Amino acid sequence: MKPLLNTLFITTEGVYLNLNGDTIVIQKEKKVLARFPLHNFEQITVFGYTGASPALMQKCAEQNIVLNFMTPGGRFMARVIGKTNGNVLLxxxxxxxxxxxxxxxxxxxxxxxxxxxxxxxxxxxxxxxxxxxxxxxxxxxxxxxxxxxxxxxxxxxxxxxxxxxxxxxxxxxxxxxxxxxxxxxxxxxxxxxxxxxxxxxxxxxxxxxxxxxxxxxxxxxxxxxxxxxxxxxxxxxxxxxxxxxxxxxxxxxxxxxxxxxxxxxxxxxxxxxxxxxxxxxxxxxxxxxxxxxxxxxxxxxxxxxxxxxxxxxxxxxxxxxxxxxxxxxxxxxxxxxxxxxxx
The missing domain is CATH 1.20.120.920 (CRISPR-associated endonuclease Cas1, C-terminal domain)
Known part of the structure; x- marks a missing residue:
């Protein structure tokens, strides 16, 4: 897990992303590995299959934080984005x-x-x-x-x-x-x-x-x-x-x-x-x-x-x-x- 350029990269396999207030919580087998304030990021990229809670995905969409899902090997799977997003202008x-x-x-x-x-x-x-x-x-x-x-x-x-x-x-x-x-x-x-x-x-x-x-x-x-x-x-x-x-x-x-x-x-x-x-x-x-x-x-x-x-x-x-x-x-x-x- 490493923040770079307002992006949180999560490379640890088998983790699940949860939401606690305005904080993203990284868990593995019910053990909390890390916590990060959500407002620090423009993007979260996860390498793994376990996924994220619906509450976190909704919060990311509301705050225009892009949530990317990749396979552990780096193959792109899906992206969660909000109603308005800078990708069109980009x-x-x-x-x-x-x-x-x-x-x-x-x-x-x-x-x-x-x-x-x-x-x-x-x-x-x-x-x-x-x-x-x-x-x-x-x-x-x-x-x-x-x-x-x-x-x-x-x-x-x-x-x-x-x-x-x-x-x-x-x-x-x-x-x-x-x-x-x-x-x-x-x-x-x-x-x-x-x-x-x-x-x-x-x-x-x-x-x-x-x-x-x-x-x-x-x-x-x-x-x-x-x-x-x-x-x-x-x-x-x-x-x-x-x-x-x-x-x-x-x-x-x-x-x-x-x-x-x-x-x-x-x-x-x-x-x-x-x-x-x-x-x-x-x-x-x-x-x-x-x-x-x-x-x-x-x-x-x-x-x-x-x-x-x-x-x-x-x-x-x-x-x-x-x-x-x-x-x-x-x-x-x-x-x-x-x-x-x-x-």
Whole structure:
């Protein structure tokens, strides 16, 4: 349970939310775990199935406090809102910004600066921790190239230029990805990013983790009242969660790529956890999926100091904090969207 940005996040499973006067009471098996004054919050997000009392839901609706229900894994289930709510105004501003290339550019710059900055620090960590096992000069050059790309991103004047810089940066980063695979080299390798379908085990693992991250990003955006299908960098396409893809860009390196490398380098996953189809597609087996899902859940339970909020949060809450910051930027409460910059 942690208050952040006027939002109460409840991540303890098996709890029930009750109302006592103007206080929210968190209970588990009839034992009171915590109490919070309701007026302190604009939003309450619960990860679990047990639920909340009708009295609390009514009180939240009356006071325009959004009550979100997520599965323990972070999948969006439902939202309780009152008769009047700022989500309509927020979404209208989101749609206006999406239709305005100059405004879209500002948000897209934030997402991609976060992605390239975080990718660079993946390389820097390799230089720090494994300099005896990698080609140091190649990694230094790659790091400098990504550092310059961050500057170029902020000076770009169109989304097309932005995408060109992002493409070159991704090529530079992924050209070093195979060198970051330090174990099981015969079974796990990376030559290029491929998908739909993935054609090797590493791409299969990355694609699965990216899908999990996209789901979490979409749920986080829906939780703050944004439309996860209307993006700024990724443009509208039927059935595509464009804003979720935008938001996850800065989180790919630190939440998905790092975990994929850790699973392989720690030998937590092996070649037997994959199968190859006759078409050449490589898929996770049932046991392989279970291993990755457990690792994903364990990673989200870990903590990190949020670079903007300066507070320690669970990794699983990072998409939610970024969605809240994005909503605040769109409302005009922040001068600009602050990307998640890991180091």
């Amino acid at each position: 979404r209208k501003e989101q749609y206006r910004c999406s239709d305005d290339e100059k405004k879209s550019l500002l948000y897209a710059q934030g997402f991609l600066v976060g992605k390239i900055y975080n990718s660079r620090w993946i390389l820097e960590r390799m230089l720090r921790d494994h300099s005896d096992r990698i080609e140091v000069e190649r990694f230094r050059q790659g790091s400098m190239q990504l550092k310059q790309a961050c500057r170029d991103i902020m000076q770009s004047e169109s989304l097309d230029i932005l995408r060109g810089i992002e493409g070159k940066s991704a090529k530079a980063y992924f050209s070093l990805f195979d060198a970051m695979i330090l174990q099981q080299k015969e079974d796990f390798f990376f030559t290029e990013r491929n998908r739909r379908p993935p054609l090797d085990r590493m791409n299969c693992l990355l694609s699965f983790l990216y899908a999990l991250l996209a789901n979490d990003a979409g749920a986080a955006l829906e939780g703050v009242g944004l439309d996860s299908y209307v993006g700024f960098l990724h443009r509208d396409r039927p059935g595509r969660n464009s804003l979720a893809l935008d938001l996850m860009e800065e989180l790919r390196p630190v939440m998905a790529d790092r975990l994929a490398l850790a699973l392989v380098n720690r030998k937590s996953i092996c070649s037997q956890d994959f199968r190859e189809e006759s078409s050449g597609a490589v898929l996770l087996t049932d046991d392989g999926r279970k291993k990755v899902l457990k690792a994903w859940h364990d990673m989200k339970e870990g903590t990190v100091k949020h670079p903007y909020l300066k507070e320690t949060v669970k990794w699983g809450l990072v998409p939610h904090t970024q969605a809240l910051l994005l909503a605040r930027a769109l409302r005009g409460d922040l001068d600009a969207y602050p990307p998640f910059l890991w180091k």
